[in-house]
Amino acid sequence: MLGQEPARAREARFEALMRVVVEPLHRYLLRRADAGTVDDILAETMLVLWRRLEDVPGLGADPQIDPDDVLPWCYGVARGCLANVRRAERRRLRLVERLARTAPPPGAGEADHAELHAVLGTLGSMDREVVLLWAWEGLTPLAIAEVTGLTPNAVSIRLHRTKKKLAALLDRKNGARAGHGTGEGRSNR
Numbered sequence: 001m002l003g004q005e006p007a008r009a010r011e012a013r014f015e016a017l018m019r020v021v022v023e024p025l026h027r028y029l030l031r032r033a034d035a036g037t038v039d040d041i042l043a044e045t046m047l048v049l050w051r052r053l054e055d056v057p058g059l060g061a062d063p064q065i066d067p068d069d070v071l072p073w074c075y076g077v078a079r080g081c082l083a084n085v086r087r088a089e090r091r092r093l094r095l096v097e098r099l100a101r102t103a104p105p106p107g108a109g110e111a112d113h114a115e116l117h118a119v120l121g122t123l124g125s126m127d128r129e130v131v132l133l134w135a136w137e138g139l140t141p142l143a144i145a146e147v148t149g150l151t152p153n154a155v156s157i158r159l160h161r162t163k164k165k166l167a168a169l170l171d172r173k174n175g176a177r178a179g180h181g182t183g184e185g186r187s188n189r
Contacts, residue, residue, distance in 0.1 A: 010053060013053060013059060014049070014050055014053055016065055017049065017053070017056065017059060017065060017070060017074075018046065018049075020065045020067050020070060020071070021049075021067070021070060021071060021074045022042070022046075024067070024071055024074075024075075025042060025045060025074060025075070025078050026038065026042055028075060028078055029041050029042055029045075029078060029082065032082055033082055033085070037085060040085070041078070041081050041082055041085055042078070044081045044084075044085075045074070045077055045078045045081045048077050048080075048081060049074060049077060052077075055073075056070055056073055056074070057069060057070065057073050058070045058073075115170065116170070119166060119169045119170055120132070120166075122169065123162060123165070123166075126148065126150075126158070127158055127161075127162045127165075128162075129148060130144055130148065130150075130155055130158045130159055130162060131159060131162045131163065131166065133147060133148075134159055141155040141156045141159060142155075144159075
């Protein structure tokens with residue numbers, strides 16, 4: 001019982017702090033970051049504030065919090081979280097550029113898979129992930145289930161439907177059916 005009281009008091013202090021700083025920090029971040037990342041940066045800021053609750057200047061046991069006492073420090077935390085996101089984005093862009101420069105151009109004998117990549121782009125993210133794990137990584141439905149968190153049955157169904165959809169989208173004209181042959185994997189005994 002005694003161990004819960006400090007936790008409750010800490011939660012109450014954090015909630016009181018949030019009531020004071022969430023709106024100003026959200027406005028601060030909206031003016032400095034794109035709208036798509038503001039909520040993520042704000043969430044990261046709140047996490048840091050939770051972890052460092054004891055370090056927030058002007059935050060005592062009193063439920064009344066003066067915004068002038070706590071906001072400057074909280075703005076500094078938000079600024080640091082924003083800087084982390086910007087650094088990560090710059091690293092990601094540098095990596096993409098480096099990979100684009102080092103990727104070998106398709107050779108004369110290699111097929112251009114632009115149509116396939118375009119069709120893959122039309123699939124839902126989970127369907128695309130399932131089919132790529134199967135086709136490119138050579139995983140079985142059981143292994144794909146472990147990677148994705150789906151059941152093996154759900155993976156098999158998604159894989160079947162997605163391969164069928166891909167075949168239709170790629171407009172196979174050679175008459176060959178997608179998938180495995182009917183006798184494949186069966187014993188003649």
